[in-house]
Amino acid sequence: GGVGKSRLAHEIGAYTRERGGLLLEGAYLRDGNAAYAPWIEALRPTLRGLTAQTLEPIRAVYGPELARLFPELGPPNQDAPKVDPEEQRRRLYDGLTELVLALSREAPVVLVVNDLHWAPGLAVLSHLARRIGQARVLLVGTYREQELLDQPVLLQKWAELNRERLALQVKLRPLSGDETEQFIAQYFGPELGAALRAPLHAPTHGNAFFLEEVLRSLVETGVIGTDSGRWTLVDLTQVALPASIRLVVEERVARLGEEGREVLGQASVLGQELSFGALRALTGRSEEALLDVVERAIAARLLVDRPAGYEERYAFAGDQVQQVLYGAILAPRQRRLHLRAAQALESLYADRLENDLDELARHYLEGNDLEKALEYTVRAGKRAFALTSWEQAVLHFETALELLAELPENLLARAEVLEHLAELDAVLGRPGLRNSQEALDLYLRLGDKRKTARMHRLVGRIWNTGFGGRADLEQGLYHYEAAVKLLEDEPDSAEKALAFSAFTAGLAYGRLDLDRSLAMGERSVALAKRLGEADQIAQASTFVAMALAYRGDVVGAKAYAEQSWEATLRGGSAMYTVVTAAYPLTFWPWLNDRAWMERWLQRYVEYRDRYHVERMDRPIHGVSALIAALLGRPAAAADLLRRADETGSRQPSFYPYWLYFAGAAHAVLGDWSQARELFNSALGAAEAGHFTALFVEGALYYGRFLLRTGAVDEAARVLARPYAIAADKRSRFQLLRVSALLAEVDARSGRVSSAKAHLERARQLLGDMSKAEGVAAGVHRAEGAVAAELADWPAAEAAYASAELTERVHGFPYYEAETLAAWSQVYARRGQAGDRERELALVDRALSGFRRCAAARDVERLVARRRALGEREPESVGGANPTPADARGDVLTRREREVVALVARGLTNRQIAEELVIAEGTARIHVEHALAKLNLHSRTQLAAWAVANGFSAN
16 A cells, blocks of 8 residues: 555546536445445435436436435335345446436536455446446546455456456556655655655655655654745754654654544544544543544544534544554454444444444454344345345355354354355355255254245256356256245245246256146246236246247247246346346257347347346357357457356356357357367266256257268267157257258268158158248258259259258358358259359359358368369459348348447447447447348448448438
């Protein structure tokens, strides 16, 4: 400390005020704050300046949440809407943001948050940074680098802000010799600056705080004085300079006398900040005597006035001052003073203890009254959780566990604390099974059936996701089924509905036991409807939709999925909304339905960005990368793969069975080695973890990759077991796809009879399904491959033409190019008049598609084919699709046209989002869609196209 962080922030504040701006300032404390204390400290003094007209819209939307921090904003008897913890947190953060934005409309705002290294988390700061956009707001956070390095969670969040270019890091260093001279000269003029540079720079090591305190000490002791209005200096060799900041502080305290030393020592026990009432209660001194000491301490710059509106408050002038004073008190006296402080606070604030729970917990803990410390620590943890200050709640509950270990056994209390920690693990996405498993064991011992069922479900979810260190769905299903059995005969409840839904899902994607899954799902939906809770209806419908998709009832699956989406929007749960949007993208079999996938991805991105629910980021980054790669957005795909890697490096055990999405994206982009590695990792995790449906899905992606790369025999081996599983489990949609793929593999290997049998099965399954148009492309490709092997050239041509049309209408540009490349082989093999030209035309079309997708290895192969045919690559192949962009403007939706017009005006995605009142992620998706549909590759091209076609008139 002492390099000038606070001073720089102070100067920024002074600059702001001089120019009519508004300075908001709060600080995190070494000993901890009450939840959101720095933000309350920063905002409360300025709220009175907002008019009722400005405040009323904010209160109308966020009043219940903000009233928990600012009671003066909450209308009487206004209850908070029923929302889950994630949505409650998001609403509170949005409310704080709206307050800051409202203030910024009155005047430019500089919001300084000091000592971030002592913060339990950076969630509020991150939320504000992402939301303030173009508002007249500057956020300034100060921290000590070394302390921040010791907090990996804080460091990660700070790195994310820097990576997203939402933060600019300014590193401060100790003063150099020249800077030390300049610093002194600002106070005492250039003559003393030169004279004091050498004797002061070395002992203070360029520490600005230390240097300033030494200078102040020299003035107070008469070493520096004034003569005829000029600063003068006596002989420094006759003066002993303080050797440390501690000695400087001790010298200044000593000048206050014994009474001053004693009062400030007791004040240091109260913490970095304290109230006059608490200090008087602790010291037992009269108001007049105490005021005398406080005034002298302020004059000596040991204390600073920090009024809080409802009471007199003071703070030490720098945490070093408080540390020096506190360190001078021997441990036995420290404990007694803490105990007295706790008792004083308990008496002083008896009618409003909720605001001082953190302080009471700390003082009773330091005072060694463990029972009282436990009481207030648990209460502080519950309050922090209620205020969605989850990181702070974790610290309290972990302290409570340590206290319980020191006290006589209390199984119920320990179980409840562990349950709170298990819930916090879930909302924060923290890895680990210990809290949930121990809570489950304790509730089993206590005989609490409902709590036991709940913990079974939470433990099952940990095994399902891999949050416990590895993913194993058989373990998860054991716990899901145990929860169902415990509650099956109990009255209807939300917990019972959750247990039924979890078991429904696990049976589907775990064991592919679709009959049992659908039966349980129907019970789950019926139960949710009896309860009349939209969130439960949404979750139950989501899982039924998934099971129906595997069964091959695509119409029913899509209907249930849309029902689940409508219900989740009615329910308003942040977690359910984001997870509901994620399911068709991740858990479902691949429909090869571009519009369907884009719709659900857009929903996911919009609500993930709105609610900041990050637990599905790793698989969604992977599937988003695959969709981007298939659509011909290679830059977006590469960025998403990088983000998936970053998430995976932080959470390697989370959702490992979905790595095949990233593998398939790498395969498209030409990194075949990485693709193989990810495919094998995904299949290994799915097999070891008993995720049967996802094992089949991963094998389908891998098999298709192997077929494309010419590893036909390996593709046959990889697909054999998934085929047997899909047939045995009657997973008809997967059986259709694996049959069609095996027909292609067998045809390429010359196994015609086997190919025909697989093809016939695929045709029968496709004929029995409705609304499965996308996967028909795979069946048509198989028909083309088999017909070509039989030399039935007209049938082969017709089949590949149907496959290409299906991909163009329902599928993806990359698969369209893949189909064209396979089709071109028909003419290479047939060898009739004009076939060479037909082959080249299809190769060129395929090359154009592969180039659009930056599919380097596919481009390389087709270029080699052209050369083998003695043809030079035409110029058109290297560019965009020859279809002129200006002829395709009609493919844009109304919203995409609006976005394109704003791109032409030079707006960023964030500015577009603000203009159209949509999420930034949604704006990004609209831009990417427009680029893909118009076969353009950059925002510059898109802007030029928009201008040329009259889209930028407004």
